[in-house]
Amino acid sequence: MLTNSKAFSGFSVNDLQKAKEFYGQTLGLRVTEENDATGSMLTLHLEGGTEILVYPKPNHVAASFTVLNFPVPDIDEAVTELAGRGVTFERYAGFEQDEKGVFRAAGPPIAWFTDPSGNTLSVLQLT
Numbered sequence: 001m002l003t004n005s006k007a008f009s010g011f012s013v014n015d016l017q018k019a020k021e022f023y024g025q026t027l028g029l030r031v032t033e034e035n036d037a038t039g040s041m042l043t044l045h046l047e048g049g050t051e052i053l054v055y056p057k058p059n060h061v062a063a064s065f066t067v068l069n070f071p072v073p074d075i076d077e078a079v080t081e082l083a084g085r086g087v088t089f090e091r092y093a094g095f096e097q098d099e100k101g102v103f104r105a106a107g108p109p110i111a112w113f114t115d116p117s118g119n120t121l122s123v124l125q126l127t
Helices: 017-025 075-084
Strands: 009-013 029-034 040-046 049-058 066-072 110-113 121-125
Touching: 009 017, 009 066, 017 029, 017 040, 017 049, 066 075, 075 110, 075 121
Parallel strands: 009 049, 066 121
Antiparallel strands: 029 040, 040 049, 110 121
């Protein structure tokens, strides 16, 4: 029944305008905004036709997990570029991260950061 459905993911934010600026300007993604009788929401347009719905929620609580992962060919280059755009990388107890905030001990190299609503995102190098 659902095998031919074009599924999509979504998450909430507490300020739609700040999210639009962050995802569009800071991260450089194509972002569209839709307004209807029920309110406004954003769509993040990613490579390959993937779309992510971002919607406002007055009582938003950031997820306790990574909501969006961005595979990159070079983690060091991605972290340097994002840091230059004002992104701060998170540090977590129990994870040995290097001076850039990259965790390299297990799995693919990964660095975590948050959007203005506290949702966790990551860049990770897949080879």
